[in-house]
Amino acid sequence: MLQLNIKNETSKLKAVVLGTAKSNGGVPKVEDCYDPKSVQHVIAGTYPKEKDMILEMEAVEKVLKKYNVEVFRPKVIENYNQIFARDIAFVIDDKFIKANILPDRDQEIEAINHVIAQIDSNKIIKLPEECHVEGGDVMPWNDYIFVGTYSGKDYSEHITARTNIDAVITLQEIFPEKTVKSFELRKDNTNPKENALHLDCCFQPIGKNKAIIHKNGFLIEKEYQWLVNFFGKENIFEITKEEMYHMNSNVFSISEDVIISEKNFTRLNTWLRENGFTVEEVPYAEIAKQEGLLRCSTMPLIRE
Incomplete structure (x- = not known):
């Protein structure tokens, strides 16, 4: 059996x-x-070619194995996009929460049944139908759960709005001892530079107390400001609109000291190294064309 444990990023x-x-x-x-x-x-x-994306994902698997991480892969469904494992479910503490994602993507969860079968069934939670949520919007951070959402009246018109307020409320009910803090994200169906598809497209905690952030991804300035105050201005790497578009906040932490990042993120990778991180660079620019990157294509099950 898998003893799930995820307290933070x-x-x-x-x-x-x-x-x-x-x-x-x-x-x-x-x-x-x-x-x-x-x-x-x-x-x-x-649009990215399959062979290029396969190579990019193999590079990530290689890095994960170098750090002795156990890597599970989905069963391959013919002619189906299964890159973004983060969206279909997520783990908080020892609970595996199935996300309610876009109906077109329903089969993705079935492709990891061989993993789900190793989880205690009492720990698997299926959210009520009215809760829309994708893992890219959910970030456990110790006593907090940060959640990206969109509560505009035009929610249903935005294919880019993936997590609703019902999901935020339900997460608070499931984890009463944590503080669920939601952030309204900027949504745009046509302009990717004005669209934060998920919270991890404009923000991510790294290390023990640092974060990468893009101000314009947040609709409400005081919510952005809350994060800046929470982490401290000196601990924050602020990315530009162009860097957000290339998914600079969507790196992936193997530990508090080691981060997998895209090799073209020159400014970010330099800053990370200056701040004591080991940066494992991989090519991921093709996968980035689908508005997802390293965090989006991973679903952590167990951290120490």
Whole structure:
């Protein structure tokens, strides 16, 4: 049995699900895309090729194994995008919470049944239907759970709005001893530079007390300010709109000292090293074209 344990984003990683790019389904039609960035690349003819994405994910698996992390992969579903394992479920403490994601993506969870079978069934939680949530919006941080959301009246018109207030309330009910803190994110169906698809597209805690953040990803300035005060201005790496577009906040922590990052994130990687982090650089620019990066394609199960 897997003894699930996730208290935060950065404790030493022991076991993780890493998505797969095999049999990815080729280039989608514009109307079948889930986010504005994919649309951009489909139209431009620069949508990522399966073979390139497979190589990128293999590079990540190699780094994870170098640090003795147990890596689970989904079963391959023919012609289906299974890269973003983070969206389909997430672990907080010892509970495995199945996300209610876009209906088109229902089969993704079935592809990890071989992993779910190793989890105590009493620890598996299926949220009520009215709770929309994806793992990219949920960040356990010790006594807190940070959640990205969107509560605008036009929620249903935004394919980019993935987590609603019902989910925030339900998470608070499941974890009464934690403080669930929600953040309204900026949503835009057409302009990827004005769209924070998930909380991890504009914010992520790293190390013991540091964070990467993009101010414009937050709709409400005082919520952004709360995070700056919480981590302390001197501990924050502020990314630009261009860096957010390239997913600079979507790195992945193997431990408090080791971070997997994209090799083109020059400014960020330099800052991380100056602040004592070991940076494991991988190529991930092709996968980034689908508005997801390293955190999006991993689902941590056990941290120390």
